[in-house]
Amino acid sequence: QVQLQESGPGLVKPSETLSLTCAVSGYSISSGYYWGWIRQPPGKGLEWIGSIYHSGSTYYNPSLKSRVTISVDTSKNQFSLKLSSVTAADTAVYYCAREVVAAEGYYYYYMDVWGKGTTVTVSS
Amino acid sequence: SSELTQDPAVSVALGQTVRITCQGDSLRSYYASWYQQKPGQAPVLVIYGKNNRPSGIPDRFSGSSSGNTASLTITGAQAEDEADYYCNSRDSSGNHFAWVFGGGTKLTVL
Secondary structure (H helix, E strand, O other): OOEEEEEOOOEEOOOOOEEEEEEEEOOOHHHOOEEEEEEEOOOOOOEEEEEEEOOOOEEEOOOOHHHEEEEEEOOOOEEEEEEOOOOHHHOEEEEEEEEEEEEOOOEEEEEEEEOOOEEEEEOO | OOOEEEOOEEEEOOOOOEEEEEEOHHHHOOOOEEEEEOOOOOOEEEEEOOOEOOOOOOOOEEEEEEOOEEEEEEOOOOHHHOEEEEEEEEOOOOOOOOEEEEOOEEEEEO
């Protein structure tokens, strides 16, 4: 059974860098799939932050691209998120998820396994 | 980037059928997937592809798509189905590796 677990500081000061890690168990990241980060501000909807392929290729939300770095460490079977120059607007629950690309004569895409999420508050 | 539009709130009487919709240009190119989120919990995948349910999702959940609109139907809604529902898909506007989410629909079961 694949499980994802986010970890990192729950409080980050404005202008600093938010750093989170997603540990994957039950599946080897190096075997495939895309792996993504999604966030949800308090009382609001879901926002995709970015994704990384097991090979290391990355894809970011254009609105966050200048501040986001996602990396993968296959030796530790985990991937990480760094978001720089944070403000109060970055306060959110941050989720990691596995992204699936499947084909049945046509391609389709979905996020099948999610972590429980970790709350990050940006405040001095 | 593309946008996906959902009604903010929908209600349904216990045991009745409800349809939650999601509209957006990206749905002309990609199937939507649907997620259920209960308060304080992570989203859970309920429908993906043309109309596929992950293991453990009741068969009262079904999906469909036409043009730029995807729909999630709950046939015989139960009290435990009260939750927020989000659609998402790949972005067709340029970066096809990007994802877009709908704003979410709060389902109330009366």
